[in-house]
Amino acid sequence: MSDAIKTVGVGVCGAGGTMGAGIAIVAARAGYKVVCYDTAEAPLSRTVKQTEAFFQKSVERGKMSEADRDAVLARFERTTDLGRLAPCDLVIEAVFEDLSVKRKLIGELDAVCSDHTIFGSNTSTLSITEIASGCKRPERVVGMHFCLPAQLMKLVEMSPGLLTSDQVFKAAWDWTVTCGQKPVRTQDKPGFILNALLVPFNNDAIRAVEAGVADAASIDTAIKVGLGYKMGPLELIDLVGLDTQVRLCEAFYPITLDPRAACPPLLRRMVAAGLLGRKSGRGFYTYDGNAMFGA
Amino acid sequence: MRYFIEQKGESRSFPRGDAFLAGACAAADAEVAIYLGAPVVADAGKAAVLVELTTECLAEHADEAAAESRNILGFARYRNGELPPSNVVELVRFPGSDARAIDAAKAVFEAAGLTVVVCADQPGRILDRLLRPKYNAALRFLDEGLASAEDMDKTCKLGLGYPDGPIERILRGGLSHHYDVTQALFETYGTPAYAPPRRALAAARRGGR
Ligand SMILES: NC(=O)c1ccc[n+]([C@@H]2O[C@H](COP(=O)([O-])OP(=O)(O)OC[C@H]3O[C@@H](n4cnc5c(N)ncnc54)[C@H](O)[C@@H]3O)[C@@H](O)[C@H]2O)c1
Numbered sequence: 001m002s003d004a005i006k007t008v009g010v011g012v013c014g015a016g017g018t019m020g021a022g023i024a025i026v027a028a029r030a031g032y033k034v035v036c037y038d039t040a041e042a043p044l045s046r047t048v049k050q051t052e053a054f055f056q057k058s059v060e061r062g063k064m065s066e067a068d069r070d071a072v073l074a075r076f077e078r079t080t081d082l083g084r085l086a087p088c089d090l091v092i093e094a095v096f097e098d099l100s101v102k103r104k105l106i107g108e109l110d111a112v113c114s115d116h117t118i119f120g121s122n123t124s125t126l127s128i129t130e131i132a133s134g135c136k137r138p139e140r141v142v143g144m145h146f147c148l149p150a151q152l153m154k155l156v157e158m159s160p161g162l163l164t165s166d167q168v169f170k171a172a173w174d175w176t177v178t179c180g181q182k183p184v185r186t187q188d189k190p191g192f193i194l195n196a197l198l199v200p201f202n203n204d205a206i207r208a209v210e211a212g213v214a215d216a217a218s219i220d221t222a223i224k225v226g227l228g229y230k231m232g233p234l235e236l237i238d239l240v241g242l243d244t245q246v247r248l249c250e251a252f253y254p255i256t257l258d259p260r261a262a263c264p265p266l267l268r269r270m271v272a273a274g275l276l277g278r279k280s281g282r283g284f285y286t287y288d289g290n291a292m293f294g295a
Numbered sequence: 296m297r298y299f300i301e302q303k304g305e306s307r308s309f310p311r312g313d314a315f316l317a318g319a320c321a322a323a324d325a326e327v328a329i330y331l332g333a334p335v336v337a338d339a340g341k342a343a344v345l346v347e348l349t350t351e352c353l354a355e356h357a358d359e360a361a362a363e364s365r366n367i368l369g370f371a372r373y374r375n376g377e378l379p380p381s382n383v384v385e386l387v388r389f390p391g392s393d394a395r396a397i398d399a400a401k402a403v404f405e406a407a408g409l410t411v412v413v414c415a416d417q418p419g420r421i422l423d424r425l426l427r428p429k430y431n432a433a434l435r436f437l438d439e440g441l442a443s444a445e446d447m448d449k450t451c452k453l454g455l456g457y458p459d460g461p462i463e464r465i466l467r468g469g470l471s472h473h474y475d476v477t478q479a480l481f482e483t484y485g486t487p488a489y490a491p492p493r494r495a496l497a498a499a500r501r502g503g504r
Pocket of ligand 1: 043
């Protein structure tokens with residue numbers, strides 16, 4: 001049995017969500033037929049419009065012909081029937097970040113999918129090995145962490161669980177390359193590379209504000225001018241949402257016990273006050289439409 | 296804003312040949328006094344008296360409770376090891392620093408095309424305080440086999456849009472420079488996040504190689 005992933009059948013679970021919809025675009029764009037699965041019709045139909053708009057923009061920008069757009073869109077199948085994933089070579093899950101939800105889903109997939117199916121997990125904070133323990137073929141489960149927005153970001157952090165076979169890992173890796181993605185290899189550890197470096201760093205920036213080292217704008221300016229980053233840490237936290245940063249801390253701290261990963265008290269106070277960042281109009285900065293003002 | 300410079304030894308902020316050094320005037324004509332490596336002299340007659348800092352705090356040069364310190368400020372132009380200095384100057388103030396002194400210092404540096412950020416007199420100021428623990432984590436991850444140096448750097452560049460990754464930055468700046476900074480921070484903060492990591496310690500003990 002070959003582990004090569006063919007042009008038929010890539011399944012995406014949670015395809016009605018932010019990441020799932022983006023991953024489905026990546027796969028379809030690369031020529032794969034994509035089975036988009038979610039538990040309800042509503043999230044799936046929301047992504048139809050977003051997906052069409054995404055490829056329409058590609059046409060308008062001259063990156064794709066109208067015929068190619070129609071061909072890509074024809075490769076999407078949307079379903080709430082898990083059984084439709086049965087023939088897929090690769091099924092990537094991007095469902096809620098909850099170990100019990102992911103373990104249960106992987107068990108259900110195990111029951112319906114062919115023997116050769118590879119299961120990818122887009123988890124940001126959970127252990128691939130623990131997710132894989134929900135099924136009887138943990139050797140076929142691989143961590144495939146795409147970045148937001150998946151349809152634009154090339155990076156995929158690829159992690160084998162403790163029991164993942166080398167052959168399966170390589171097949172999943174090669175598949176990402178055929179999609180034009182850029183995979184990196186990491187161990188199955190909390191936050192892989194990106195979040196393991198970023199979550200504590202962002203917390204440190206919040207603690208620096210709290211400790212009166214400098215205001216948010218000065219911290220962000222120092223980082224941007226000093227290092228050539230496009231965005232400072234506090235601008236980034238405002239973008240991803242202060243509530244999301246709290247959730248990341250809550251996911252990392254109990255498993256790492258790294259004091260830098262613990263939620264800074266200021267962050268909790270700001271979330272309690274409804275200061276969630278861009279989405280609420282105020283976080284470390286105040287926003288009026290797209291304009292930003294120093295807090 | 297005219298400034299004079301009292302210098303002893305090489306300055307990390309303004310290395311030999313930096314145009315800023317050439318822009319200085321005579322002490323009597325200057326509104327701002329700048330001390331680069333030389334002991335600071337309080338002077339209430341100046342708009343600001345600036346002392347260059349490396350890893351130490353401003354309070355090691357001036358008593359923050361003293362009235363004569365109101366116009367004394369610290370500064371450091373951020374620099375990764377021996378690489379050329381960046382364009383950002385961290386301007387260090389005491390809680391009771393005179394706002395006019397801060398404005399004068401900003402004017403001097405901004406006229407030289409530098410970006411000034413004001414911060415409190417805390418170890419590591421903004422940049423080393425934030426960056427060194429992250430670099431320590433990256434070096435530890437490397438030791439623990441989380442990923443290769445190349446993949447760690449690639450992740451930061453592709454995933455976060457950084458111009459370079461943590462490992463290449465540390466190596467370019469020098470592991471023993473990283474040791475010097477983290478050691479100084481560890482002495483004051485005492486938290487494991489600042490403890491010099493194995494590779495930096497080893498480089499320092501090998502004599503900087
Ligand atoms: N949002 C990000 O920035 C980001 C980045 C990288 C990775 N991730 C990871 O991607 C995953 C999804 O995150 P998201 O932000 O897209 O979430 P989301 O809430 O936008 O989407 C989750 C989707 O999963 C669906 N779902 C839930 N349980 C399901 C099940 N049992 N079967 C099928 N579908 C199910 C939901 O209906 C929803 O449409 C998480 O593991 C998250 O950690 C998120």
